[in-house]
Every structure is written in C-alpha cells, then in structure tokens.
Amino acid sequence: MALLGCLAPFVNAQEERPQIIPGERKTPRKKDAGPRAVALLQLAPSGKTSLIPIAIVINGKFWDATAYKADPVPMALDSGNVYEVEQTGSSLGLFTVNNALHSNAQNTAAPWLGTGAWHPGGTEEPAKAITADNAPVGIETEDAPPRLTHDVNKQNAPAAGSKSGSGSGASSPSTSGSSKPSTNAGSGDEPPRLTKPDPPAAPPADSKPPASPSPAAQPDAKAKDAKPENVNLPASDSGTIEANRPRLRRGKPAESFGDEDVPGYSRPGATPSSDKGKIVETAAAKSEIKLIPAISDADGPLPHSFKFEWVRGDEEDRRKQMLDLAKQELRTYIAAHSPKTEVKPKTTRTAPSRKSASAAEPILENVQMPAFDLWNSNQPVIVMTATAHMPPPPPGTAHSEVESDLQYSICLVTYPDIYNNLHKLYSGITDRFHLDVTPRLDLIDAVDADGDGRGELLFRQTSDVGSGWIIYRPTADKLWKMFDSLNPQ
Numbered sequence: 001m002a003l004l005g006c007l008a009p010f011v012n013a014q015e016e017r018p019q020i021i022p023g024e025r026k027t028p029r030k031k032d033a034g035p036r037a038v039a040l041l042q043l044a045p046s047g048k049t050s051l052i053p054i055a056i057v058i059n060g061k062f063w064d065a066t067a068y069k070a071d072p073v074p075m076a077l078d079s080g081n082v083y084e085v086e087q088t089g090s091s092l093g094l095f096t097v098n099n100a101l102h103s104n105a106q107n108t109a110a111p112w113l114g115t116g117a118w119h120p121g122g123t124e125e126p127a128k129a130i131t132a133d134n135a136p137v138g139i140e141t142e143d144a145p146p147r148l149t150h151d152v153n154k155q156n157a158p159a160a161g162s163k164s165g166s167g168s169g170a171s172s173p174s175t176s177g178s179s180k181p182s183t184n185a186g187s188g189d190e191p192p193r194l195t196k197p198d199p200p201a202a203p204p205a206d207s208k209p210p211a212s213p214s215p216a217a218q219p220d221a222k223a224k225d226a227k228p229e230n231v232n233l234p235a236s237d238s239g240t241i242e243a244n245r246p247r248l249r250r251g252k253p254a255e256s257f258g259d260e261d262v263p264g265y266s267r268p269g270a271t272p273s274s275d276k277g278k279i280v281e282t283a284a285a286k287s288e289i290k291l292i293p294a295i296s297d298a299d300g301p302l303p304h305s306f307k308f309e310w311v312r313g314d315e316e317d318r319r320k321q322m323l324d325l326a327k328q329e330l331r332t333y334i335a336a337h338s339p340k341t342e343v344k345p346k347t348t349r350t351a352p353s354r355k356s357a358s359a360a361e362p363i364l365e366n367v368q369m370p371a372f373d374l375w376n377s378n379q380p381v382i383v384m385t386a387t388a389h390m391p392p393p394p395p396g397t398a399h400s401e402v403e404s405d406l407q408y409s410i411c412l413v414t415y416p417d418i419y420n421n422l423h424k425l426y427s428g429i430t431d432r433f434h435l436d437v438t439p440r441l442d443l444i445d446a447v448d449a450d451g452d453g454r455g456e457l458l459f460r461q462t463s464d465v466g467s468g469w470i471i472y473r474p475t476a477d478k479l480w481k482m483f484d485s486l487n488p489q
Helices: 002-016 283-288 314-337 350-358
Strands: 036-043 049-058 061-064 082-087 090-102 112-120 290-296 363-368 381-389 408-416 422-430 440-447 456-463 466-474 479-484
Touching: 036 082, 036 112, 049 090, 049 466, 290 440, 314 363, 314 381, 314 408, 314 422, 381 440, 408 440, 408 466, 422 440, 440 466, 456 479
Parallel strands: none
Antiparallel strands: 036 049, 036 290, 049 061, 049 112, 082 090, 082 290, 090 112, 363 381, 381 408, 408 422, 440 456, 456 466, 466 479
C-alpha cells in the first residue's frame, strides 16, 4: 500500500500528460484591417469633378470622414490619396486628391470637398514633359549651338609646345574675334578635335587654366538616390509625420482646378474672397450632377460587379409586384396620417366619399427599380424609389390637403424568400411634415463599404435637420444600419 501511495503521483502525472504530445494548434491571429475610405465622386455636366468624403472604416468600425484626424484637413482628403471610382461595384477609373476645400454653410451634406485629377478607365494619362536635372559635361547650357570638346580643362588653353604638321614650330593661335572654331590637326596620336573660339583678349602664357564647371552643371551619380532633408510635407500627410496615422491608398498628387471654380468652398487658412464673378449653382444644375461611389483602400479586395442580370420576363413581373406593394404601403400611410374630425357628419354622403378617396389609385412618378446581387447568391435585392401623390377628388366631394395636395416619397427594399415571394426588408414613406419621423431616402448605389466582398446600400437621406449619408447592410429580415452621418453613434 505504501508503495502504491508513492507511485500514485507519477501515475497521475503520466495520465495527465501523455508521452506523445500532439501539436498545439494556435488560432491564427486576425490581421488588423487597414483604413478604407468611402466617398462620392461629383461629376458635373461640364466635366469637372470633385470628391465628397463620407466614412472611414478601421477594424470594422465606421467613422465620419469629414472629422476623422482632421488637423485641419481630414485624413480622407490628404493630398495624394487615390480613390477608385466604382459604379455598382465595377471600376470606372481613378481620382487623385490634390487639394481640400471647406464650406462654412450650415446643415450641408458636404462640409468638405476634395479636388484633384480624374482619369477614367481606358484612358491614358497625359504625357509629361521630359526634363533633365543636370546638364552633361561638355554641353553648354547657353543659347549658342553646342560644341564638342575633347578635354574640358584644356579646351581654352593655348596650344603651347604643340608641333605643327611640318614640325617647324608652335602652332599659331586662332585669330581673336573669329567666330569659327579652329581645328587642331596634330601629327601625334591625339585625334583632331574641335575647340571653342578664343576669347577676345588672349590669356597670358602663364595663366592658369579656367576653373571647372560649376557643380550644378556636373552630373551627380548619387543625385537620384539622395533624398532631400527638408521637405515641406502637409501636416496631414498620412504615415509620414505621425507614426500612428493610418495610410490610405497613396499616389502622386495631381493638379486640380482652383477654389474659384467651387462656389461656397475655400481652402483652410485662405483669406475669404468676394463672391463676385463666381458661378452660382442652380437647382437644375445640381440635379444633373452625378454621384458615383469611390473607394480608397491600399489592401482592399478587387472590385466586382453587384449588378443583377434579369431573366427575360422576370423584371416586368417583379416591377408589377413592387408597384402594387408601393401603392398598398402608401394607402396605409395616408390612412394612418389622415386628419380625424371629432364631429360626425349629419348625412351619410361624406363617409362613402372619404372611403372612395382613400381607395383611389395613387399616382407614382420618377420610379426607379435597380436590382443588386449583393451576396453573390444570384438572388436580387430590389430597391424601388418613387414620388407619389393622390389624384384630385371628384367634384362635389370634401377636399383633404393630406390626401390630394401632398407629395410623398417612397423607398422600398425587398428580397425574394424561399417561396419566391417578395419579402419586405424596408418600407419608408414620408412627406414634408414627417421628415423628423422618417427621413427621405434617395438611393446612390451599391458599394462594398467595409471590404468584406459583400455589397451594402448607400443612400442620401434628408430629414428635418438637414441632409446626410446613410449606409445599410441588407440581411435576410431587414436593413441593418452601419453608418449614419446625421446620427453618429
């Protein structure tokens, strides 16, 4: 018994730790995702472009791009940032930021604006002028034609001691003031060479040879590899001054148009100038400006299209279903927000007229119904946006402002379920009196905002406090809010 008691610890130790130790599997450490900026390219009918920063994603968290690391220029508008412009996920070209402009207007959707160069896909960049940093030795930089020399240090020295072709004595110097170069045809091993004409006053025989060319004219072998010590970098240049500043996709800054071409915007720190002579954008001009998503990410995934390709006949059927659903949602909204009177009518003629007015067919206008394959599942996420109003009431019936005079904004997002029926993910109907409850949503496009390869929906929202941007991630049941510029979390 005593022997077993002494061996018990060894037996337990052997049972706890086997002789053959399996290899320990370590969970691979997830690499921290770099910054990913989401912006919008404004493409005017005149061809001028500008960039609106929206959000910056760092480690899966969204930040307002107009305020993130603004010292004073936001990091999203650092000079040299490169954005890839994507329409429905497909690349259209590159935009390189050069300058950042700021607007002091209140409740604006774009307090910051970036200017730069826009290069559409398939177009070549403009040819750059080829310049030489240093002049090669022996090539004069004056306006006179170049002259070849054999030895720079001896090109102006007199030919003392040199024998002529007949060997009788020193060669005579060139005539002063002659404009033609003299030719030294020596009889030795030295080949003949062309020399520059002598100066007007011949130098004395014991004079020193002319000094070598200035260092600016001599080639420096280390000029290309040398880096300037004092470079005036912008204070917000990512990764060059602050070690902890994230880095977006970088490139060489390009030239952009001046501040006077963007009414209401100016460079930070610039003196305010008069608004005289500036072009004021009208409502019609603003409506013609195209907004296209743009992404800046140094290590992000390659862009791919989110456009859904319809089978022949399916789009017409889905469109009819979406229109019926929109009209049904609008009738429900009007019935919930119609004024209710406390005094009941004496006659029964008013009740049928109200019922017929509420059952009237709504009129839908400006209907847009794009479909996106956001999950690579070959199933469409359908987004319908439209404006609607009710038809005027028949003559002799009660007139209701809510039912006939208001214009409604409709936004519907649906997804087909397992039974191929449309499942409602979002329904937003509002008017000018209820923007505080439900903001108006205008679809911009589908974009991969967080870089996971799946698409999100980018909207422009208008509420009672102003305009902003909102990003939703569609799920199987509803839209999940990822970013809201008007209501930051």
